Amino acid sequence: MLHSFESVNPQEKQHAWRAQMLRKLPARWSRVIGRRVERMDIKHRDWKTGNTYLRESVAAYADCVFPLDASLSDIREAALRRALDAADLAERLGSMAAILPALAQLCTRWGVALPAAKTPGGIVARCIDPSWWGRRLRATHGRKTEAMAIRLGLVSGKADKYLSEENRRRGSAQQTRNGEAMARTLAINEDGEIFTLAQLIEKSVSNPVLRRGELMLRMRGMEEVGREYGCAVEFAVVTPSSRFHAVRANGSTNDRYDGSTPREAHAYLQKQWEKCRAWLHRRNVAFYGMRTVEAHQDGTPHWNLMVFLRNPEHVGLWREAIETYFLLPDNPLEPGALEHRCRFEEITDAKGGATGYIAKYISKNVDGYGLKEDLAGDPIIESAQRVGLWAKLHGIRQFQPIAGGAPVTVWRELRRIAGDAMADAPEPMRRAWIAAQRVPGADGQEDKRADYAEFMRACGGPWIKRKERALWLHMVEQDGIGRYGEPLGLKAAGVVARGIVRDDQGGIVGVVEREVVRAVLSVRRTWTIVKNQDARFMGLGAGTAPSRTRVNNCTQTQTAHRAPVEPAADFEAARAPHTAERGQTWIQ
Template identity: 35%
Template sequence: MTSGIGTRECHLFRKKIFDFISPLAYDAAHKYLKLSKQHDYVQANRFLSSLNKHLHLADLNLTSDIKELKAFAKSKAMECLRDTADLSEAHALCLCKAKLLKYNISLPDDISATEGIIQARSEKFWFNKLKRIASQKVEEIRRQLDLVNQKKSAYCSSDRLRQFKWEKEQALEFMKSKWFCSADGEFISMLDAYQANVSNPEVRRAELMVRIKGTEEYSKLLNHVGCFYTITTPSKFHSHYQSGKPNPKYLNYSVKDANEYLNAQWRKARAQFHREGIEVFGLRVVEPHHDGTPHWHLLLFTPPEQLARVTSILRHYAMEDDADESGADKNRFKAEPIDPEKGSAQDYIAKYICKNIDGEFLDTDNYGNDAKQSASKITAWASLYNIRQFQFLGLPSVTLWRQLRKLELESSDTPLGKLQKAADESDWLSYLIMMGGANVKRIERPFSLEYENQIKTQYQHCELSTLSKHAYNQKPKHIRFTEGTYAIPDKNWQLFSSPAERVDSPPSQREGRAVDEGSGGSRRRLGISREGKAPKAEGILDLCK
């Protein structure tokens, strides 16, 4: 494809790079050919050289497949074990940190020497870190190769979507063969637990809509008004136009760079709200443009006399950079007050929730693409970059809400019983009111979760005095409220490959593998079905994350 371009040295130069990045070689050659026609082969060579540089991470080829990454991770873990075997803990930790930093992997500053050394010697730790770094970098290169845009593949590349679907298939196959069993003989399949958990797109969508409905009802009680905002990054963060043509203003910013920019501007706006005594609450949605660049939607509620100032502050920080660029006034910031005659806040936000979860109830997205296919791509995009798609602002903990839905209290007349009833009946408005309303500090809320530290498996052989907070998972232990404390029942859920392993002999507290408290799906106790109960498995899949 590129054999007739440039000198003999250019041919050898290209061959060496194409051989190194073989999974991307075909698309890189197309880009090379395009650049050589638009400019000259010198410019194309520079692009190819830059591409090659970004796909090198020390001695690691970032285009390596899973098998090669696992082998590389194993070699690095063994190298850390070999090189630190005879060193003191302090020196061993310094050496491990240096080796990790070489591959852009860092450890927390307050991690203990024991934990840091164990992680650096772990093949699994190396593999998970390198896989995420490699996947993100390769996808960013695909953006530069014109593979992520409306004309080619919106939101994420076709290869990324295939990888994401394969990972989901592997996860489902794993869940089909695993079961949870409690100490009293109650057991459920992991797949049933997943289907009753917010990991399930249908459950996630339903919970979001319940919370939005209750939040809007609460705003009406306060006579607040709502406004729907859209905030977009400057042109330098966008790789392509909707036509598929590369954006000449693009400065090779990554998706994570763009989202962090929006985060930074939002933090500035919130700081200004705080200085002026302005209180807002609502929901933030993060979704990608066709080229993968994120933008934000904000549904905010505020007193009517403060709405104009809220809009002014958000506009100021949205337009803080490159405000004079072409199209900035039209595209960078939009504010649309909620008009009850046109619909409720739920109506305004429902489309974005469905679009970003599973595409249900929609035919097409904003670009005319099939909604369900687009939703799969958006989910793959968010998963790759670890982007939190939905975040409620100024509202009480949803973790407590989910925990309450797993409880079965004897009485609903007590304060805790009333709160549990609100959660169990999906009454977010009542829950919100009983939790003290919006914009209340967590420590000042009448109900809160207390956690206990649960040591992670890889550190169970260590002396507790040598461990830091990073060696523990936090498990809900109590619900604290004004009248007292409620101890959350610990059913000692264990993970097994088959329910037949423990039907006749339920696990004791030391048998099996401990998991977080929770239950749901098809719940059975020694094979006896339990009808009429809504599944309440929110949280049990924490083990699998």
């Protein structure tokens, strides 16, 4: 663990004390802070202001837990020690009433939150697991060092764009390790088919190409439904005030910056959106659409809102709501606020329509498809990679449907349902199932594309309330206990539909229509995960995965940890279901 300035003798002479304090910082940070301290001396004509800033900077760096250049091995070693500490506390204290406060103090000391669990035993089981500690410590270290880099102005359009170079390298290396781990791990289903996890991931929405395609498909469906209702289409960009930005556009220090992190800025925007949405609801302004989150080059998030307004006369109310909650509450008269904090644009066919307009925002935040450079002239592939790592580091969801539409979870679950199950299904489910399928065309014919607009109609349309939807997920309790000794909880097992079915009663009664609520089960496969080193002894190899094969969102059947064990070689991979040990079974 890093140490603060207590080890430096405060009685040292001024220059010696500063030199010792600066040596506690990474070289790149030390140079930046040293120059700032010198400017403070000149500006304030004393040493006190600069010394206070230097002392606070060293204390903030000590709060990062590990050095800036800490390796994965360093974090793994610390995680193992923390798990042993937790196990020692649990063994020594004995009762839950004493164990939980002690574990809370241990977590607080190392900058992580006490784990959320269903039972007190689940909390203890997590705290004695090195892999749990490794994931939390690595996330804490990355976010705190990034917050420090932002505070120092090292993340900006004139320096490292979107996120610091240290965290970019660390994130890229983690992605490489994850990819290698997936390529070394095999999945075997009950039919004897064998694939690497990397092959299965390529066929899921974890693949950027498929992710972008699904987002564009959903936007196209939203736009088509919006045309049917004669909706007004509005695009709004909302940006946090200057207090969330560490630097100005030219890279100079922003004196108004209050130390907020990107996560805190995003949380502020979410809170304001909740108020804005409620304000619109009270005035009966009906809308739906898509929200995308992008990063400024200084790492601060901003939102892009593409909405379809049911009543075109409500455009004024929509813009008033955005200004009321995203501009007026937070220093609306600061320079540039009116021009940059809230920007509105009416979307018309001349501008390519809603889908064409938002396509570039989706592309540059996923894989850069169809673009060569970003707005700053940098290669789009590099920018997309940095933005993706920025979102992952701060835990920010980049794309989110807002206020209506149809649930994409149901859309994906429908694609797991076999066609034979549709024979007795209610009409909304049959319509939705057909809409969700992509069918290859015969020779010389075009493929039948999936139709998200028809899926929205089958669910009840874009204005339907959640409790009144015609389709929702069918959830069932899972058997067994999870990794930390807790019940596995609910899992998706199909789709429930509310609708009309027709029964032929025969005779003079004939066909009778009645409303039913019926669940249709999806097709699940049982997967056994085999490590590559075990596969060599079993004589296994990878085949070609069919398009409907997936392992996403599957639930693992494991026994609880009873004592600390060696952490997984890769914490990110250990978090996912793809890295179950040999012989552990997953249900798809």
